[in-house]
Amino acid sequence: MNQSVPFNGTPLLSLIVPCYNEQEVLPEFMRRVLPVLQALPGMNYELVFVNDGSRDDTLDLLIGIAREHDYVRVVDLSRNFGKEAAMTAGIDEARGDVVVPFDADLQDPPEVIPKLVAKWREGFDVVIARRVDRSSDTYLKRKSASLFYKFHNTISDIDLPENAGDFRLMSRDVVNALQRLTESRRFMKGLFAWVGFKTAIVEYTRQSRAAGKTKFSGWRLWNFALEGVTSFSTLPLRVWTYFGFVTAFAALSYAAFMLIRTLIFGNPVPGYASIVTILLFLGGVQLIGIGVVGEYIGRIYIESKQRPVYLVQARYGIGERAGRGGH
Ligand code: UDP
Ligand code: MG
Numbered sequence: 001m002n003q004s005v006p007f008n009g010t011p012l013l014s015l016i017v018p019c020y021n022e023q024e025v026l027p028e029f030m031r032r033v034l035p036v037l038q039a040l041p042g043m044n045y046e047l048v049f050v051n052d053g054s055r056d057d058t059l060d061l062l063i064g065i066a067r068e069h070d071y072v073r074v075v076d077l078s079r080n081f082g083k084e085a086a087m088t089a090g091i092d093e094a095r096g097d098v099v100v101p102f103d104a105d106l107q108d109p110p111e112v113i114p115k116l117v118a119k120w121r122e123g124f125d126v127v128i129a130r131r132v133d134r135s136s137d138t139y140l141k142r143k144s145a146s147l148f149y150k151f152h153n154t155i156s157d158i159d160l161p162e163n164a165g166d167f168r169l170m171s172r173d174v175v176n177a178l179q180r181l182t183e184s185r186r187f188m189k190g191l192f193a194w195v196g197f198k199t200a201i202v203e204y205t206r207q208s209r210a211a212g213k214t215k216f217s218g219w220r221l222w223n224f225a226l227e228g229v230t231s232f233s234t235l236p237l238r239v240w241t242y243f244g245f246v247t248a249f250a251a252l253s254y255a256a257f258m259l260i261r262t263l264i265f266g267n268p269v270p271g272y273a274s275i276v277t278i279l280l281f282l283g284g285v286q287l288i289g290i291g292v293v294g295e296y297i298g299r300i301y302i303e304s305k306q307r308p309v310y311l312v313q314a315r316y317g318i319g320e321r322a323g324r325g326g327h
Contacts, residue, residue, distance in 0.1 A: 005044065005324045012322055013037070013045045013117065014096030018086035019062065020052040022104040024211035026061045029104055032210075036110040040117060040325030047072045047323075050090045053080030066317030073317040077310050083215070084186045085310040087166060091175055099175050101166045101188075106210035107136070108167040115202045116169035125197035127169040128161055131206040141221075148225045156233040158193045161201070168192065184309050185299060187224075187231040194232070230295055237296055240289040247282070 015037070019026070037045040049066075051059045051074060062074045075093050077086060087101050098120055100113060112129050119127040137145075149162045166188055170178070177195040216224070229236065 005322055008044075010042060010044045010322075010324075011097040012095060013040065013043055013113075013325075014090075014094035014099045015045065015047050015113075016050070016087060016090030016094060016099060016101045017047065017104050018050045018052055018083050018090060018101075019054060019058050019104045020080060020083070020086070020215050021054045021056045021058060022212055023054075023056045023058050023061055025105050025209070026058065026065070028210050029106060030065060032106055033102075033110045036113055037323060038325055040114060043117060043325040044322035045071060045325055046094075046096065048090045048093050049074045050086040050093075051076045052083070052086035053077055063316050069323070070318060070321045071323035073315065075312055076314040076316065078313040079311075081310045083166075084188050087188055088186050089310045089312065091178065094175065097172050099170050099172075101168070103165075103167070105212060107207050108165070109204060109207060112167075112202060112204045113169075115204075119200045119202060120169055120171065122200070123198070124200040125171040125174050126192070126199040128164045128199060128201050129167045129169075130161065130201050130203050131163045131165070132203045133205045136206050136208040144221070148228070152225075152228055152232070155229070155235040156190075158190060158232055160189055160193050160228075164189075164201075165206075166192075171197070173197065183231070184303055184305075184307055185227060185231065186309060187228045190228055190232045226295065230299055234296075236292050240292070243285065243289075247285075 015033070017029075022029075033047075037047075047069070049062045049072065051062055059074075059076060066072045066074045073093065075089050077089060081089075090101065091099055098117070100116065102108065102110075102113075108129065116127040116129060146162065149160055153159045153162075170192075174195055174197050177197070178191060181191050181194070
């Protein structure tokens with residue numbers, strides 16, 4: 001069945017699917033997602049897959065899907081640019097009146113999409129899908145994620161909604177606003193929050209991956225968290241000034257204490273241990289400070305090159321037609 005219609009007045013939903021080595025899950029993906037899209041009342045749809053430099057047969061599978069359905073387009077990036085860049089590519093490619101980024105692994109149930117659309121029809125520009133139950137994630141991942149959100153929201157100007165991933169619905173206005181943000185290091189969760197707009201929340205339960213493995217190791221997640229903090233807060237840079245003041249004040253007080261003690265008791269044996277401890281402590285603190293400055297300088301350096309966020313090496317699927325919902 002290949003029900004497709006030319007673009008017309010009916011609102012169009014673009015589902016953006018970044019894929020990196022997702023060959024195991026793609027057939028199941030189409031089986032689960034298509035019926036949901038086809039049932040969307042009064043809504044047309046298109047699927048934009050972004051192949052993020054997969055090393056397996058993902059691209060071939062995607063090309064096959066695009067041949068079969070003329071509302072499917074595939075953007076093939078020239079290498080693996082990471083999920084944030086792949087999503088950006090998909091959002092740039094999307095033509096929809098509403099755009100929904102959606103993971104290929106079916107951790108987010110497609111059945112939530114109609115709920116997002118319903119909220120959008122009520123007049124919201126952003127509809128965030130929030131996970132109420134993350135029991136499908138490991139304890140460590142949940143704990144570290146929750147710590148990250150607390151830390152991030154305390155020190156940043158923007159608030160990231162906790163337990164919300166990239167799965168959400170955005171109206172065309174929001175997408176246009178996103179595209180005006182020119183930074184090349186794209187921490188999407190932060191950018192989504194930064195643009196604001198009238199926002200609603202829909203809750204759902206996150207599942208385990210339908211097939212395949214997660215692409216985010218602990219180290220990748222740590223760097224992702226650093227990216228988030230440094231993209232939206234300068235507090236880690238500024239805190240050193242205050243630390244310097246506190247240390248200088250402590251040093252002065254100690255000097256005064258020693259002066260008075262020497263005046264009263266004379267000059268006792270100098271404290272070798274305390275000198276070494278203070279020296280090492282301050283040396284360590286200074287190195288941490290320089291390290292933090294380095295994190296930011298590295299990011300300024302990369303940003304200053306103004307390289308594109310991603311490169312497309314090929315596009316597949318004509319995408320001149322949309323799928324018709326409501327049947
Ligand atoms: N992904 C991507 N590029 C990458 C890593 C991941 O496009 O470099 C895609 C991946 O194919 C999936 C989505 O991003 O559709 C989420 O990845 P994953 O499920 O591995 O992340 P997790 O759910 O474990 O956070
Ligand atoms: Mg996943």
